[in-house]
Amino acid sequence: MVNSCLSRLVRQQAEKYGDKVALKYRDYTTATWIPVTWNGFADLVDKTARAFVKLGVEVQENVGVFSQNKPECLYVDFGAFKDRIVTVPLYATSSEAQVHYIVEDAGIRFLFVGEQYQYDVAYRVQGLCRSLKKIIIFDPEVKRAEGDNNSIYFSDFLQMGEKEECQPEVDKRVSESSLDDLANILYTSGTTGDSKGVMLHHSNYDVAFKGHNARLTNLGENDVVMNFLPFTHIFERAWSYYCLYKGCMLCINLRPQDIQKTIKEVRPTAMCSVPRFWEKVYAGVQEKINETTGLKKSLMLDALRVGREHNITYLMNGKTPPSLLHMKYKFYEKTIYSLLKKTIGIENGNFFPTAGAAIPEKVAEFVHSVGINMIAGYGLTESTATVSCEWIGDFRLGAVGRVLDGVEVRIGENNEIQLRGGTITKGYYKKEAITQQAFTEDGWFRTGDAGYMKDGFLYLTDRIKDLFKTSNGKYIAPQAIETKLVVDRYIDQVTIIADQRKFVSALIVPEYSQVEKFAQEHHIAFGSRKELLENPQIIELFRLRIDTLQQEFAHYEQVKRFTLLPEPFSMERGELTNTLKLKRAVVARNYKDIIDKMYEENVG
Known part of the structure; x- marks a missing residue:
């Protein structure tokens, strides 16, 4: 039996690096970054592991982590791995309904929460859930609800692990840990239907680490890595685990909206991000x-x-x-x-992995032109993140790199990218029928993404499920058009409408500050944002820019009509997933009247 490397990783690194800094996090009261050494990190992980045993958490039991990025998330993860416990991360912005669903589906008894919002949601959910027994709060500033005598703070939880009495049980579990153990269940936020819990085993991470070792040859103990995407996202999670495995220092960004400030404070050598x-x-x-x-x-x-x-x-x-x-x-x-x-x-940049959506070619060309080593890649939760990625000096515009060692790719029916290998999930938690549908009869995972291989590089074309068919029988790939339009400085968000329609239209969220600046420069008076966006000069501005950007598309693919929206798409209205992917069905429902108006009479 091969032990899981994740169960021993932090303690082994502490033995190697001692008082070298492993983690940093920002203290918002003093605006300074607080260091945590490898020794300190390992001690906190050990206390967490003992506290889990003291609390009565069983081998392969699921515990939830409902928080924004905090060092405590890593203490819980690696403490759990020592004890062969499964961690289930929830997005910090998850709604009450989403939290309730995941807690029930995964049978979570113990839920760690970050700040006030997560505590408030969890406390309300606790009254509705059969399984949830205790909430453990990371942030000591959180105010507990009146009458809540059951929740405890993380400091109280750690105190349970101060004494060594549970250490023999922790040691026993570490020695029995196996690559076959389940490590995480990651619930995909789902652009359609309910979330599915992707099961990732220790073996998946083990193969992923080996595959990355062969590609990311100059990542190491001198790298300073900014954690910007949520740890709940497989891209940041797998990347962070790998960075710790390589001895990098992690700088944990608490608030995504602060990244432009914190990146200047940290000046990292590496950071994974999305194309946006x-x-x-x-x-x-x-x-x-x-x-x-x-x-x-x-x-x-x-x-x-x-x-x-x-x-x-x-x-x-x-x-x-x-x-x-x-x-x-x-x-x-x-x-x-x-x-x-x-x-x-x-x-100080070394390289910057980027994935999660299509990278507009103009953006990729610009980034490479100025000598920034952006490493485009492709992956899914179900493939433990990376399927393919570029490397420094080894890239092609429009491609998502070469396939990683340990992963096999084939192009199936409808040009679908299909996967096989040690990083691929064994399936979805408690969903056998959906798991069966996700794999071909001969065992390849269906990604739902279409693409092709050329000269050793993988190229993506579109999401098979996202292909629209117009009422004229023409197929439209909305993402290709959206990726083209979103590079414009006047456009922040865009969604293409075409399915079962006579022609292509678009809902556009403008970059409001740019539009207002244009209005001032051209002496366009307006009383409200809505009034500004309905101004004929503004509509003409967008029409000219859209026509320029979409010249390369066939006539039937081009946007004929568009509406400028005075409010951005939002998670609160259910239009965006936790990873900010658009839920097309929800947008179509929420904006039905506006969309129908664009089709009241034929255009072009």
Whole structure:
């Protein structure tokens, strides 16, 4: 029997690194980053493991963690792994109904919560759940409900593990830990229907680590890694576990909206993110170029041209750049590129994994042109994150890299990407029928994503389930159009409407600050945001920009009508998942009247 490496990982790293800093988290009262050494981390994990035993948590029992990113999430995870306990993370923004469903489905007796919102939701859910026995609160500032004598604070929980009396049981469990043990159940937020609990075993992580070792060759103990995406998301979770396994320092970002501030405080060498982060960087640079004039503007445009030619035309295609071009590139590297990186907070950057959605080609081209090592990848919760990824100097625009060691990919019916290998889930928790449907008869996992292989690189084309069929019988891939439009600096969110309709239309959430700025510059008076977005000059502005961006699409794929929305899509109205993916069915329902109005008479 092979023991799980996760059950021993933190203590082994402490023996190697001692008082070197393993974690940092931001204290918002002092605006400083508090370090936690490897020794301190390991001691807290050991106390957590003993407290679990004292509490009576059984081998392979499910415990819930309902919190934003906090170091306590990692203490609970690795303490649980020592005890062969399964952790079930819940998104910090989950609604009462979502929490109730997951707690009941996973039979959770003990639920850890982060701040006041999570406690309040959990406390209300406790009254409705048969299984939930105790809430354990990370943040000492949380005010418990009147009459709640059952919930305890994390400090009280740790106190239960102070004494060594439970250590023999912890040691026994560690020695009996196995790669066959279940590690996590990750509930996918689901753009359709109920959440499904993806089961990830210790063996899945073990194979994933080995596959990444062969690809991410220069990640190590000198790297400073910013945790920006929620730990609940498999991308950040698997990446963070792997970074700890490699001896990196993790800097835990509590509030996603603070990332532009915290990234400048930490100045990380690595950070995994979604394309939206880089889209905003790209839009910001485009805005800066538009505001600049004269020689400065010429230099900025030339820097982008030189970078594109040097890194994409030549290096990406395995060619050596001419010496004059290389000299120019080196000049811009020391001036314009380095200033840009410093402004973002990534001048120490090693590489930046990016996945979770399609990366607009203009954004990828820009990022590579200025010498930022964005590593595009593709993966799912069901594949323990990475299926494929690029590497420094080994990329193709529009591709999602080469397939990782330990994963097999084949292209099935309807060009579906299908997977097999040690990182693939064994199935969905307590959902045998859905598990069976998710695999082909010969054992390959169906991703639902369409794509193809070319020259060793994997390319995605669309979500098979997301393909729209117009009433004229034409198939539309909405994500391809949305990815094209969202790079525009005036567009924040967009959703394409086409299914069973005569033509393509769009609901657009503008970048309101940019539209208001345009209105001021063009002396357009408005009393409200709604009034501004209905102004003919503003509508014409968007029409011209959309027509320019969609030129490459066939006539039947192009957006004929659009509506500018005065409010963004939101999680509160059920329009976005916890990972900010759009729930198309909910949007179609919530905006039915607006959508129907766009189709009242035929256009074009």
